[in-house]
Amino acid sequence: MYDDIAMNELNPRKGVIINHPTGGDVYAGVPKDYTGEQVTAENLYAVILGDKSAVKGGSGKVVDSKPNDRIFIYYSDHGGPGVLGMPNMPYLYANDFIEVLKKKHASGTYKEMVIYVEACESGSVFEGLMPDDLDIYVTTASNAEESSWGTYCPGMDPPPPPEYITCLGDLYSVAWMEDSESHNLKRETVEQQYQQVKDRTSNFNTYNAGSHVMEYGNKSIKSEKLCLYQGFDRQLKTCLQTGTT
Numbered sequence: 001m002y003d004d005i006a007m008n009e010l011n012p013r014k015g016v017i018i019n020h021p022t023g024g025d026v027y028a029g030v031p032k033d034y035t036g037e038q039v040t041a042e043n044l045y046a047v048i049l050g051d052k053s054a055v056k057g058g059s060g061k062v063v064d065s066k067p068n069d070r071i072f073i074y075y076s077d078h079g080g081p082g083v084l085g086m087p088n089m090p091y092l093y094a095n096d097f098i099e100v101l102k103k104k105h106a107s108g109t110y111k112e113m114v115i116y117v118e119a120c121e122s123g124s125v126f127e128g129l130m131p132d133d134l135d136i137y138v139t140t141a142s143n144a145e146e147s148s149w150g151t152y153c154p155g156m157d158p159p160p161p162p163e164y165i166t167c168l169g170d171l172y173s174v175a176w177m178e179d180s181e182s183h184n185l186k187r188e189t190v191e192q193q194y195q196q197v198k199d200r201t202s203n204f205n206t207y208n209a210g211s212h213v214m215e216y217g218n219k220s221i222k223s224e225k226l227c228l229y230q231g232f233d234r235q236l237k238t239c240l241q242t243g244t245t
Helices: 041-049 094-106 171-181 190-201 219-223 236-240
Strands: 070-076 112-118 136-140 214-217
Touching: 041 094, 112 171, 136 190, 136 219, 171 190, 190 219, 214 219
Parallel strands: 070 112, 112 136
Antiparallel strands: 136 214
């Protein structure tokens, strides 16, 4: 992460980040492997590919995955037609990113992957480009032509605390995070979360300050439990055991 929020002069609670009007600090204790000028498309690609020799700066940590591992990637930034924002140039371009995913697949170093992307026009990064044979399932906050939206903004209900002059989160991102926090990830499937997030992000099919959540890639992954991707437990057998509500 770029790490420019917590100590920003415009942050009314220095050192603290919240993403809900009554929420607690979501910043404390978060590992920061790459920040500031280290947040680049080049480093992102190297991290995904597990190429320790290609990363520049930071902790040097990469996705050193094995053939039976599952990977979850969440990406949030600005976006435009065929491009995702990066705090340092160059941007992340659709063709480059898809090629990285193809290369990762060819390396045989993962079983399946789920990618969530928060950005305006984020569907354009995958529309007509994302193969369905890479064992990767993608959802995006918007289609190829529309903006994605913020939530918990001044004037909304509920609004942020009165000292904040900004939105506390992005609608799609808050939707999936709050869905995960409120459900048993041993029981909920990727498909169920997709439907919940799709409904909330569309503002319940009104699209008033809402957008179309899109999906790409291998959709058979949707039947799997979320705990396989969102870190419920390191032990696969524990994740797949029947949970309780």
